[in-house]
Amino acid sequence: MTLGYVLRRIIVSVPTVLLVVLMVFVAIHLVPGTAVDMMLGTQNYLTEDQIRQLYHQYGLDKPLVVQYFAWLKNTLSFNFGVSLRTGKPVLQLILSRLPVTLELAALSMAIALTLGIVLGVVSAVKRNGFIDDIIKVFSLIGISSPAFWIGSIFIVLFSGLFRGFNIFGYVPIDRDLLKNLQSMLLPSLTLGLMICAQIVRVTRASMLDVLRQEYIKTAMAKGVSRTVLIFKHALKNALIPVVTVSGIQLGYLIGGTIVIENLFALPGLGRLLLQAVNERDYPVVQSIVLFVAIMIVALNILIDFVYTLLDPRVELK
Amino acid sequence: MKTLRRILKKPLNIVAIVLIFSIVSMAFFPKFFSTHDPLEMDYESILEPPSRKHFFGTDQFGRDMYSRCVHGVQKSVVVAFSSTSIACLFGTALGLISGYYGGLLDLLIMRVCDSFFAFPTLVLALFIVALFGNSLLNLIIAIAIVYTPIFARTIRGSVLSVKENLFVKASKTLGSSDLRIMLFHVLPNVSSILIVTFTTNLSTAFLTEASLGFLGLSVPPPQPTLGGLVAQATAFLATAPWMALFPGAIIALIVLSLNVLGDALRDLLDPKR
Numbered sequence: 001m002t003l004g005y006v007l008r009r010i011i012v013s014v015p016t017v018l019l020v021v022l023m024v025f026v027a028i029h030l031v032p033g034t035a036v037d038m039m040l041g042t043q044n045y046l047t048e049d050q051i052r053q054l055y056h057q058y059g060l061d062k063p064l065v066v067q068y069f070a071w072l073k074n075t076l077s078f079n080f081g082v083s084l085r086t087g088k089p090v091l092q093l094i095l096s097r098l099p100v101t102l103e104l105a106a107l108s109m110a111i112a113l114t115l116g117i118v119l120g121v122v123s124a125v126k127r128n129g130f131i132d133d134i135i136k137v138f139s140l141i142g143i144s145s146p147a148f149w150i151g152s153i154f155i156v157l158f159s160g161l162f163r164g165f166n167i168f169g170y171v172p173i174d175r176d177l178l179k180n181l182q183s184m185l186l187p188s189l190t191l192g193l194m195i196c197a198q199i200v201r202v203t204r205a206s207m208l209d210v211l212r213q214e215y216i217k218t219a220m221a222k223g224v225s226r227t228v229l230i231f232k233h234a235l236k237n238a239l240i241p242v243v244t245v246s247g248i249q250l251g252y253l254i255g256g257t258i259v260i261e262n263l264f265a266l267p268g269l270g271r272l273l274l275q276a277v278n279e280r281d282y283p284v285v286q287s288i289v290l291f292v293a294i295m296i297v298a299l300n301i302l303i304d305f306v307y308t309l310l311d312p313r314v315e316l317k
Numbered sequence: 318m319k320t321l322r323r324i325l326k327k328p329l330n331i332v333a334i335v336l337i338f339s340i341v342s343m344a345f346f347p348k349f350f351s352t353h354d355p356l357e358m359d360y361e362s363i364l365e366p367p368s369r370k371h372f373f374g375t376d377q378f379g380r381d382m383y384s385r386c387v388h389g390v391q392k393s394v395v396v397a398f399s400s401t402s403i404a405c406l407f408g409t410a411l412g413l414i415s416g417y418y419g420g421l422l423d424l425l426i427m428r429v430c431d432s433f434f435a436f437p438t439l440v441l442a443l444f445i446v447a448l449f450g451n452s453l454l455n456l457i458i459a460i461a462i463v464y465t466p467i468f469a470r471t472i473r474g475s476v477l478s479v480k481e482n483l484f485v486k487a488s489k490t491l492g493s494s495d496l497r498i499m500l501f502h503v504l505p506n507v508s509s510i511l512i513v514t515f516t517t518n519l520s521t522a523f524l525t526e527a528s529l530g531f532l533g534l535s536v537p538p539p540q541p542t543l544g545g546l547v548a549q550a551t552a553f554l555a556t557a558p559w560m561a562l563f564p565g566a567i568i569a570l571i572v573l574s575l576n577v578l579g580d581a582l583r584d585l586l587d588p589k590r
Contacts, residue, residue: 019432027448144573146524148531148547149565155551156558255439259528263551273440274532277447289444293435 009301020293021075024286025068080287085279090287093272100170100268101257103180104187108253109246111192112199117235117242119196120203124211125230135200142197147256151190151263158186168265187264191256195249202245206238239310247303254292320585330581333574340571343387344394351384356539364557373563377553385541386564392535392542393571396453397522400460405515407461408468413499415469416476427473430466438463438521439528446534453536460525464518471514475507482506509586516582520575527568543568 046054055061062070074081080090123135158165167186171179210216211234219233258270265271269288276284324330343350352372359379367374373382415426433441445459479485480503488498529535530544538545543564550560 015428016431016435019428020435023432024444027444030448140573140576141569144520144576145569146527146531146544146547146565146572148528148544148551149561149569152547152551152554152558152561152565155554156561159555251434251437251440253437255437255528258439258443259531262532273443277443277534280447285444285447289436289440292437292440293432296435296437 006301006305009304013297013301017294017297020297021072021290022068024290024293025071028282028286029064075287075290080291081283083276083281083284085276085281085284090283093284094269094288094291097267097269097272099173100266101261101270103173103184104191104257104260104266104268105253107184107188108191108195108256111188112195112249113246115192116196116199117203117239120200120242121207121230121235123200123204124207127208135204139197139200142194143201145194146259147190147194148259148263150193151186151260154186154190155263170266183264183266187260187266190263191253191260194256195253198245198249198252199242202241203238206241207234210234210238236310240307243303243306243310247300250296250299254296323585324578324581327581329577333577333581336570336574337578340390340574341394344391347387347391351381351387353381353384355380355385355388355541357381364553364560366557367559374557374559376549376557376560382546382560382563385546386543386567389541389543389546389564390567390571392453392540393523393526393530393568396456396460396526396535397519400457400526401464401515401519401522403457403461404464404518405468405511408465409472409504409511411465411469412472413476413503416473417480417495417499417503423473426469430470433463433466436463438525442525442529443532443534446529451529451534451537456526456529456535459529460522463525464522467518468511468514471510472507475510476503479503479506513579513583513586516575516579520572520579523568523572523575 052061060067078091080094082088083090083093086093119135119139123132126132155167158167165182167183169183171183173180216229216234219229224233254270257268258273260266261268261270262274269292273285273288275281276288325334357380359375361379362371362375363379364377365371365375365379371381371383373386376382376385411426415423436444441463442459445462446455449455449458485498485502488502493502526535526542527544527547530542530546531548533545533548535542535545546564547561550557550564553560
C-alpha cells in the first residue's frame with residue numbers, strides 16, 4: 001500500500017515537474033539572443049557560415065517546439081548540456097558542488113530541528129513565563145533578520161574571540177572530518193538558527209493546542225509523569241505541523257544556502273549558481289534551477305510520507 | 318477604528334508602527350534624513366568608526382554609512398512595497414477567478430501555482446533577475462512574480478468558503494454579474510485575510526530584496542542598497558564591523574516591525590483565533 005502511494009504521488013507530481021520544465025524553457029527563450037550569441041560575446045570573428053554551423057550543431061536552427069522536446073528528452077535523462085564558460089558538462093559541475101550544499105543543508109536542518117523543537121516545547125510548557133518571553137523574542141529576531149547579517153555578526157564575534165579559528169574556506173569531508181566540521185560550524189549554525197526560529201514558533205503553538213486537549217488531562221489524572229506526558233503523549237501529536245513547516249522551510253533552506261555559501265566562501269551549488277548568473281552561463285543557471293525545483297518536489301513527497309510515521313490516522317490517498 | 322485601538326493597546330505594536338512610519342518617511346524624504354551625499358567620497362576619513370559626524374561610521378571610500386543606509390532604505394521600500402502590491406493585485410485576481418469559477422480554470426491556475434512553489438523564493442527571483450538583468454524595474458517584477466502564487470492560493474482558499482454563503486447565492490439570483498459578485502460580495506469578505514497576507518509577505522519581500530542585494534543582483538552600484546552595503550562590508554568585518562552591523566540591523570528592524578504588526582493583525586482579524 002505504501003509503495004502504491006509513493007508511486008501515485010510520483011505520478012501526480014509529473015505534471016508539476018513538466019510545467020516546471022516548460023516554465024524554465026520559456027523563461028530562457030524569452031531572453032533575447034541564443035546560447036551561441038552568448039558564447040560568441042561581442043567579439044565575433046566567425047563568418048556567417050561558421051555561425052550557421054554552430055546553430056546547427058546546437059540544434060538552434062530547428063523550430064522552437066522541436067527544440068523543446070529535444071531539450072525535454074535531454075533534461076529528463078539528466079543530460080543538462082555543457083557550461084558555456086568552462087566547457088564542462090553541467091551535470092558534472094552540479095554533482096561536484098552538491099555534497100557541500102547537501103552537508104550544509106543537512107547540518108542546518110539538524111540544528112534547526114533539535115534546537116527548535118526543544119525550545120518550542122520549553123516555551124509552551126513555561127507559557128507566558130520569563131523563559132517563554134525570552135524564547136519568543138529570540139525567535140522573532142530570528143525570523144526577521146537576514147541570514148547574511150547574522151552570519152556577519154558570527155564572523156566578527158568568532159574572529160574576535162577565537163583567534164586561529166578557521167572561518168572561511170572549505171575542507172572536503174573525506175580529507176579531514178574535524179576540519180570539515182570546523183569549516184561548516186558557523187555556516188550551518190547561522191542557517192540553522194534562522195530556520196530554528198520558525199520551528200520554535202510552530203512547535204510552541206502546536207504544543208499549546210495539544211496540551212489543551214482532553215486526553216492530556218486524562219493522562220495527567222492517571223498520574224503519568226510530567227516528562228512522559230510532555231514528550232510521549234503531547235509532543236508526538238504536536239509534531240505534525242512542525243513537519244509541514246519544515247517542509248516549507250526546505251525552500252528557504254536552499255535559498256539560504258546560496259547566501260551563506262557566498263558569505264562563507266563555501267564551494268557549493270549556491271555559489272556555482274551565483275557565479276553562473278554573473279557570467280550569464282545559462283545552461284548552468286537553468287539546470288541548477290530545474291535541479292533544485294525537482295529536488296523540492298521529491299522532498300515534498302518524502303515529507304508526506306513522514307506524516308504517516310507520526311500519525312497512523314493520516315491516510316495516504 | 319476599533320481594530321486600530323486594540324492594536325494600539327500593546328506597547329510593542331506602537332513601537333512597530335512608529336518604526337514603520339519613520340522608515341516610510343525616510344524612503345520618501347531621503348535628502349531630509351541624510352547628513353551627507355551617499356556617493357561623496359572623502360579620502361580624509363576612511364573606515365572611520367561611528368562618531369557624531371558620521372553616525373554609522375564611514376566605508377573604505379570615506380562615504381558616510383548613515384546616509385548610504387537612508388538611501389538604501391528608499392530602494393528597499395520601493396522594491397518591497399511595489400512588488401508586494403503588484404503580487405497582491407494579480408494574485409488576488411487569480412485567486413478570485415480560480416476560487417469563484419472552479420473547474421478547469423481553477424485546476425489550471427492552481428497547477429501553475431504549484432509549479433511556482435517548487436522553486437525556492439530566492440532561486441526563482443535570482444533566475445528572473447539573471448535572465449532579464451538587474452534594474453530596479455526587473456527586480457520589482459521578479460519579486461512580484463515570486464509572490465503572486467502565494468496570494469493566489471491564499472485568496473482562493475478563502476473564496477471557496479465565502480462563495481458558499483447565502484448572500485452570494487442571493488445576489489446571483491437577483492441577477493448580479495459575476496464580476497459584481499466577486500468585487501462587492503466576495504472580495505470584502507476575504508479582505509482581512511488579504512491584509513494579513515500582505516503584511517507577512519511584505520516583510521519577506523524585504524528579506525528577499527536584501528538577499529538579492531547581498532548577492533549583488535539588486536540595483537547596480539554605486540547606488541546603495543541595504544543588502545549590498547552588508548556585502549561590501551564583508552571584506553572589512555575584522556577592521557570595520559560597523560559597516561555590516563548598521564545596514565543589517567535596519568533590515569532586521571523593518572522586517573521585525575512588519576512581523577509584529579502582522580502577528581497583531583492576524584490575532585485580531587483571523588476569526589479562527
